[in-house]
Amino acid sequence: xxxxxxxxxxxxxxxxxxxxxxxxxxxxxxxxxxxxxxxxxxxxxxxxxxxxxxxxxxxxxxxxxxxxxxxxxxxxxxxxxxxxxxx
Numbered sequence: 001x002x003x004x005x006x007x008x009x010x011x012x013x014x015x016x017x018x019x020x021x022x023x024x025x026x027x028x029x030x031x032x033x034x035x036x037x038x039x040x041x042x043x044x045x046x047x048x049x050x051x052x053x054x055x056x057x058x059x060x061x062x063x064x065x066x067x068x069x070x071x072x073x074x075x076x077x078x079x080x081x082x083x084x085x086x087x
Contacts, residue, residue, distance in 0.1 A: 041066075
């Protein structure tokens with residue numbers, strides 16, 4: 001019974017979140033780290049769906065996965081252009 005609950009879908013999603021968060025810390029490129037954090041947010045939204053909290057899942061998907069990732073990507077793209085011009 002312990003092995004069955006160990007590999008439940010909730011556990012796999014949480015492990016995926018941990019892996020995505022660690023990858024975001026390890027990646028050298030900012031764009032890769034931002035995408036890894038977006039994946040972590042998407043997995044968090046999936047976890048909220050599994051926990052039967054669809055309203056929180058929609059909010060997390062919109063803000064955590066999409067909006068914050070888009071803002072990070074836009075900020076990274078705009079700042080790298082300025083850094084390239086200064087060199």
